[in-house]
Amino acid sequence: MGAEEELELRPANGCIKNLTWECHANLAALPGFLVSLTELGYVESAPLAQLRRFTNASGDEFVIVLTSGRCQVRLSYLTPGPEREQRARAILNDVLTHCRTAALVS
């Protein structure tokens, strides 16, 4: 089952149309979730209380609130308008699939 079938990804409050998307996914409960994101090429920014932020090489951010499982995909401003939703879904799908696979393996 793909992430987009399972999770309701919706536009979050944002200044530029469709750059920020969010959903709930309890990734933090999966073993090795931090390692998984690193393997996908994400670099972690300084954590803030219960918030973890990761940035990929394209400048997209993946943000998760550990206590609630609230996730945000913040796309790079360079992402063309018509591609934004699809790109957000692809990022979420990648992250979720990779984290779940890593959890199964461990």
Next chain:
Amino acid sequence: MDFAKLRHYLPEQDLMLLGKTPVVYHCQHFNLFLDQTIDDALGPTDGAELRLRAAHEAAYPLIKSVCAAFGASTPAERAHIAERLFSVMGHGTLQADATATGGQALGHHLHYGYAWREKYGERVRRLHPVDGFAAGYAAAAAEVSANLPCGSLVSKETSCIALRAPHCEFKIIPAATGVECAARAPVEAEEYLANTRRSFGGKHETQITEIADGLKQFTAGVAGDERGLVQAFGVLVTMHLTGYYNRISYDAVKEIQRVAPQSVGVLEDLLRESGHVCVFRTFGGILLSPEWEAMVGAPGEDPEQVVVGCLAIARALGFGHWTLAEFAPGKRLVVRTSSTYESADYLTRYGTATSPNEYFFQGAALAIMQLAHRVSWRSRPELTSEYYDELFRKGVPWTLKQTSCIACGDDVSEVIISAKD
């Protein structure tokens, strides 16, 4: 250059400074709304002229003091610091190439132009350039670089992305008469402090202080990205000069009092509305953010906790030591403060006011009451223009009264929001 080290707050007053210069955080919605209010009041020519002069006057002492703080000794070093400072504050990228005889500046992703195009570009055809702040800043930067007094140069935006140009351009030339800025000494830390009152606490003081401190810590690291823009909390944030906001607001009121006194009330209402715009967009954006959820907890349906959060946000943004004096859900909110960024500037520039005139403080307090009672935070609404209209343009169920005002010489500023009968 670590600009973040220059940012600090007046102890117990929650007024923010960059070096010696008073600053606050405001978003693009507030910035565009306030500039448009000034142009609507004075007309596009006089409005733009006032905005340009205000920006020039406010930016000059900031750039000069920051250059001094970093020990910049050559024109090239000063020009570089002025460029970096502009971007760090979230205003975009502005490269000036000018000497004492003039020159030009080139702007990319300028906060006002970029935001105007994003917000209105598809629906509105604009006839006048929008980047008055960048124009004034460019002149000030060129003056500081060339070691000239304020008012030696003037700048004009000749090309603007809000008018569908590919980028923004400014022409800088020697001023015909000059010295306009030099006549007014800057309002800096000392004047700011002198115009605050003895600090005090209110209800939930410990909680408000803790949240505000956490937010201050978080925003300390916020700076412009490679575009020179700060995209955070669902808005484009700027660190901006209170001298700019206050001059355009109060000079416009004075001018309308002189030429069209019957219209002063309309202008005052619009200045209050700027407070609604700020609270709805920026405070709302912060409350809805994952960062807020992680630091404080997601906002629930308890209106008092929303008010508490909003007062903490106001302090962290540098608006002053706003405290909760009274709160009765659905009925009454009393916000009291020993400092606002409006009164500190007004008393220095204009003397004692004859009637309460902290318009932003007034409008913000009313908007806090509205956000506390009329927004379903659990549903995480998008803070769109349509939602703003629904909440604020169809009439609000509250009345507003400012009962005391530091700018009038009172010991506190106090706004009371009450349910309409």
